[in-house]
Amino acid sequence: MFPWKDRPLKKKLKQMLDHKDIPTFSSEEQSWIAEIRSDVKLKNRNNVSRTEAYWDFYTKHPEMHWALLAHLVSRNAGWNMTDLKGEHLSQLLTAREQTDFFLFLERGNWLIFQDAYPQLLLLDKSIKLNRSLTHLLPAFGVSSFMVPLWDHYIQSDDSSLITRALIVNEQHYIENRVIQNPHYKNTVTDTVLFKLQDLLNMNHILIPYTTPSLKQRKLFGHSVHHFSSLEERIRFGKELYDLLYSIQSRLSQVLEWAKYHPHTGSRKDYWPALYNDVRERVPHKLETPLEKPCNIHGNEARFFSPTLGRAWDDQIAEPAEQEDWFTHLKQLHFLNDNIKRQDGDILPLYCESIEKLEFALVAKKALRKKEEESELN
Structure with missing residues (x-):
């Protein structure tokens, strides 16, 4: 549970609500701020560069659990982005729908990185200088909520609490900017397609790992079913974090897999027997759906899953909207670990989703063929 008995921490959080002063910085601090902004901009080019940056930071600071969690979730965001140009969704969705979904995913991925990565870089600099630089957080538009939490972490090394705090912060950060944003509500979150996330295969977070004895690729993970709900997303994040760190031997195998499989955006990264980054099946050709797609054999055509660079161009992002989501102490209940x-048994659900996509695609092709035959007659 959140340490309510830690009155100094709660008091500092209350002070942040009562006094939101505009800070001033020395010339040296302004230089650090500019340096961090430059680094963030460089690594926030696309999903692949963000995902790599999270991993690089984690390898330097393995005590920062959130960086590993962010790396793995960002991999999934990239796979969802390329799915839109992959085997099934590229033929089930219109070009406009594909673009709308991508821009929605890209905006969330970009926003979280530009908010969280400066926090990680300030931690790194604080460690190097052996003094806290949390007073610089407002320079990056970071919520006042995070300042006392980072102070607490620097003093306590409480990896679990700072991870929960970052989960709470980032989901609040994208709530109004993306999830409740009128533009994305009209184009994505209020659409029928978004409500069919199970079918679209976008509600699973997959975490690959390799068993050293059998050298097999395995998956575990978790699913979110009410993505539009802030509370549900926060609970999901905390449960995924708990799952990731629940078995230390498996965690080591996750790290081993991630180390030797750089993120490309293609699902081939974790399942080359099922996916390929070049197209093997003929688009729009009517075929018998694979009833058990996860049991695909080497002599069968694999599903197309392009790399991010082949699927989407880098985007020029609009600046983040300036607002602080932390408005009252009642929001602290999100830090609880209840x-x-x-x-983590995600494979049956994941394979079922692929099977649904197969049948949906074949049904659409059959309907198109019937319409074409009717036009000829």
């Missing part, structure tokens, strides 16, 4: 333990 979660439901997950078993």
Whole structure:
């Protein structure tokens, strides 16, 4: 549970609500701020560069659990982006729908990085200088909520609490900027397609790992079913974090897999027997759907899953909207660790989603063929 008995921490959080002063910085501090902004901009080019940056930071600071969690979730965001140009969705969605979904995913991925990565870089600099630089957080538009939490982390090394705090912060950060944003509500979150996330295969977070004895690729993970709900996304993040760190031997295998499989955006990264980054099946050709797609054999055509660079161009992002989501102490209840333990058995649900996509695509092709035959007659 959140340490309510830690009155100094709660008092500092209350002070942040009562006094939101405009800070001033020395010339040296302004130089650090400019340096961090430059680094963030460089690494916020696209999903692949963000995902790599999270991993690089984690390898330097493995005590920062959130960086690993962000790396793995960002991999999934990239796979969802390329799915829109992949085997199934490129033929099930219109070009406009594909673009709208991509821009929605890209905006969330970009926003979280530009908010969280400066926090990580300030931590790194604080460690190097052996003094806290949390007073610089407002220079990057970071919520006042995070300042006392980072101070607490620097003093306590409480990896679990700072991870929960970052989960709470980032989901609040994208709530009004993306999820409740009128533009994205009209083009994505209020659409029928978004409500069919199970079918679209976009509600699973997959975490690959390799068993050293059998040298097999395996998956575990978790699913979110009410993405538009802030509370549900926060609970999901905390449960995924708990799942990731629940078995230390498996965590080591996750790290081993991630180390030797750089993120490209293609699902081939974790399942080359099922996916390829070049097209093997003929688009629009009517075929029998694979009823058990996860049991695909080497002599069968694999599903197309392009790399991010082939699927989408880098985007020029609009600046983040300036607002602080932390408005009252009641929001602290999100820091509680009251979660439901997950078993991580994601493979049956994931394979079922692919099977649904197969049948949906074949049905659409059959309908198109019937319409073409009717036009000829």
